[in-house]
Amino acid sequence: MIAANQLNIAIDAAKKGQRDEAREILLALVEEEPQHELAWLWLSDLMPDLENRIIALENVLTLNPHRTKARQRLTQLYQQQTSLNTDSVAAAQDHAVNGRRQHAYALLQQQLQKTPDDADAWFAFSQLVEDVDDQIIALQYVMTLNPTHARAQYRLTQLQLAREDMIGLGRAYEIMGDLDHAIKAYQLAYRLSTTSAIDRTIARKRLEIAKKYRRLHRHVPHGMNLPELEHNQMLARGRDHEEQEEWDKAIIAYKTAVTMSTSMTIQKIAQKRLTTAQIEQNLPPIKLVSPTLTAVRLSLGPFILYNFLLFLHAGLHPWHIPPLLALSNLSVLVGSLIWVIVTMVPHHTLTQKLLGEPDHINSFTRALLNILGSLLIVLPFLLLFLSTLTRLTAFTPQLPAP
C-alpha cells in the first residue's frame, strides 16, 4: 500500500513536470523494493542520462521479459549510446555551457574511463574542475597526449603565470566564482614576505571584498562555485518582473533559473518564487473602489441612524413624521456628503474642484465646509432631540401594577 502510494505520488509529480522530485521518490522506492517493475519503468523515462535509462530498462526487462515496448525502447537507447560515444565530449561541453555541470562531469568521467587517451575529453575536463592545480594537471596531460593542442597550451600558460602571481591567481579564482580559493590566494599573497608593499595593499583590499562577498553568499557550501552569473541573473530578472507584476515573464525567468541552475540553493529560491508568481498570476484582478462609491457609502451612515430614530419617533408610522423632521433627512444626507467628500476622499474630482489639488488644499474653504457639513448633520438630530424632550415632559409612564 505504501509503495503504491509512493508510486502514485511520483507519477503525479512527473505529470506536473516535477521530474526531479518524481525521480527521487522512485529511486527511494526501488531501493526498498528492487523488484518494483513499474517504478523502474517510470525511472527509465525520468533519468537524466542515457546510461541510467538503459540500466532502468534492463531492470524492467529482467523482471518482465515480455514487455515489448520496453524492449524496443532499449534497442533505441543502445543505438543512441553508440552514436553518443563518438560525440560525448561535445555533449559534455554542451551540458557544461548550459549549466548542467554535474551531467557534464559524469559524461566526461565515463568517456575517460572508456578512452583514457582522449585529449579533447581531458581538455573539456580541465575546464570543468574547480581547483586551479587540478586544471594545470589536466592540461599538462592534454599536452602530453597532444603537444599541438593550441587551446590547452594557451590555457596552461595563463594558469602557470597566474600561479606565480598570487594576486593574479586570486583574481582568476574570483572571476571563476570560487571565492574560497580566492580568499586563500589573497591571504597567501598578503603573508608572503616576497610580496611588495603595493601588492600587499591590493591583496588586503581584495581579501576584504572577497570575504564580504563570501559572507553574503554564506549559504553556498564551501568548495562550490558561486552560482553562474546568468542563472543568478534569471533570479534577479524574475524579481524585476514580479515587481512590475509581469507574472508571465517572471514565471519564465524563474522556470529557467530552476532548470538551468546547478546550485541547489538557487533552485530552491527560484522554485519558491515560481510558486508565488503562479499563485499571483491566477489571482483575480483587484477590484478598485471609486471615490464616489466611498463618498456615497459613508454618507448613508448618519442618514440611516437618523431615519431609524425618526421612524421610532413617529411610532413606526412614516406618515406621522413631522414635515420639518422629514425635510431634515435631506440636511443629514447633504451634510454627510459634504463632510465625507472634504475629509475622506481628497482625490474625488468634486473635492478637487472645491478645495484644489490634494497637495495644495485651501485650508480655509476646507474648514468652512467641515463646519457646514457638521452643522447640517447635527441640527436634525438636535431637532429630533428637542421634539422628544417636549413629548417626554408631558409624558407619564404607565407603571405596572405591583
Add this chain to the structure above:
Amino acid sequence: MFPLNDTEPNRYIRFPFMVMAIILVNVLVFGMEIVVMYQGGDAFLNLIYRFGIVPADIWAGRGGGGLTAVTQMFLHAGFLHLFGNMLGLWVYGRRVEDACGPWRFLLFYLSAGAFAAIVYTVARAHSTITSIGASGAIYGVMGAYLILYPGGRIRTLILLGFIPVFPKIRAFWLILYFFALQILPAFHTLFTQERYHVAHWAHMGGFIGSLCIFFFLRPEVFHRYRNEMLL
C-alpha cells in the same frame, strides 16, 4: 460558554477609545441607576419606563420615541446584565471599532441598537413591559464581527463540570451559537405571546441590523473586504 477576549490584533488603532467610552458611560449610568434605586418608591421604575422601550407607547406615539431607542441602550437591570453586555462589547467591539474608526463605530452602535428597538417594537407590538439594555446593540456588534472576521479566534471560558478550560474558538461558531440560542425563544414569544425576561427579538433585530456595518467601514477596510483580503 463565556467569551473572554479576542486574541487577534488591531490593524489601525492601538486603543479602542470608543468601546471604552461606551463602557464607561454605561457604568456611570448604572451607578446613577443604583442611586435612583436607593431613593426607593417608584423612582427606579419611573426611570426605566420613561427611558426604556415600551412597544405599546412607541406605537401610540407616546413617550420618548426615538430618544428612548438611544437611552434604553445605556440602562441595565442589574450588575450581571451590565457585566455580560459590556464583556460582549469588549470582546467583539474592539476590532469592529478598528475597522470603522471610533466615531463611525459609535454611529454604527447606535444604529444597530435603534434597529434592534424597531424589531422588538414590531415583534412585541402590544407589550407594555419596558425593554432596557445594550444587548440589541451588542448583538449588532457581534453580527458585524461575524461579517468582518468570521475566522477570528475568541478565547472562551467553558466549564466542564467544575473544571474551567480556555479554548480559542472561531468567531463563526461562537457567534452563531449565541444567535441560535435566540431563535427558538424569539419565535416562541411570537406565537404564544408568552412573557420572557429576555428581549430575544431585540437581539435578533440587532444581529440583522449589523448588515448596515458596510455604511460605516473605513475605505481601506471596505477595499480589502471587497477584494477578499484579510482585514
